[in-house]
Amino acid sequence: MSLFSVRMRSSREEQGTPVHISGAERIVAETDLERVAATFVQRAMQHKNGTPDFVNLSIERVCPEEIMSLEALPIQTCDVEDVEEGHRAAHHLLCEAGVSSESANFAIALLKAGPAPGGRVMRGAVLLDAEQPIRMEPDPHRGVRVSKLDWEPSVLESWCNGIGHLGIARPRVWEAIAIASKVTAQPEVIAELCWSDDQSYITGYVASQQFGYVRVTHLKPLGSLIGGRVFFIRAGTDIQSLISRLEKQPALVDRLPTRPY
Ligand code: WAQ
Ligand code: MG
Ligand code: MG
Ligand code: MG
Incomplete structure (x- = not known):
């Protein structure tokens, strides 16, 4: 089974500086990737501290032997x-x-x-x-x-x-x-x-x-x-x-x- 690291971070620019709003990280099976990515987009867009103008979502394969x-x-x-x-x-x-x-x-x-x-x-x-x-x-x-x-x-x-x-x-x-x-x-x-x-x-x-x-x-x-x-x-x-x-x-x-x- 392939495992993937999924990471999200979101920010909003204030006076020319990107200010962090939220982030999240998980390690999930390939079959869960789409669902988890969707929850991260939702988490970024619906955060109580504000709406971001930048969201970064990254997905990377994880080598099981390195865990x-x-x-x-x-x-x-x-x-x-x-x-x-x-x-x-x-x-x-x-x-x-x-x-x-x-x-x-x-x-x-x-x-x-x-x-x-x-x-x-x-x-x-x-x-x-x-x-x-x-x-x-x-x-x-x-x-x-x-x-x-x-x-x-x-x-x-x-x-x-x-x-x-x-x-x-x-x-x-x-x-x-x-x-x-x-x-x-x-x-x-x-x-x-x-x-x-x-x-x-x-x-x-x-x-x-x-x-x-x-x-x-x-x-x-x-x-x-x-x-x-x-x-x-x-x-x-x-x-x-x-x-x-x-x-x-x-x-x-x-x-x-x-x-x-
Ligand atoms: N690595 C390093 N720093 C982080 C990470 C991370 N993966 N995630 C968050 N931070 C830093 C970042 O500066 C955030 O601004 C700050 O921590 C707070 O993150 O009831 O919700 O996700 O037992 O807002 C702890 C108590 C809750 C829970 C912590 O932090 C309980 C929380 P947040
Ligand atoms: Mg927070
Ligand atoms: Mg957190
Ligand atoms: Mg120690």
């Missing part, structure tokens, strides 16, 4: 009252995972302000040195987009059945878990911080191999169009090698966590 096997990170939820408490919780989790207080604070301030120049959102993630608050991604407008990833369909089905009672068996959550599982599986990455750029979604997370995927229920104000991702990396990391794996190595979540949810 990296991923274990889904286990989930926990940290319930907080407001954004301030959420940021304190995220800061605490990041420090526990081995990020310096300075880098954690820098990352939170960056996602609050908009990580791209001019306070805009990025298509991909910021790479931040985990010790000192120094950005390492080559293009701070674009960032690093984790691509070529998905869940193995039967494993996703078991995962959905397993966490059904929590009410979070939704694409937004499983897509984020796939990203966090691929990102934290890289030996150079200590942790990830994320919150959405979708104006109606305020729950974000801190992920690490140590704690798994920890949802923090309030990380930004409702109505804000600003969000993003920060990957905290060890000092001395070979940036190009890490980026190449994050962007190009196909990966499938094909195992459930051995620890409880």
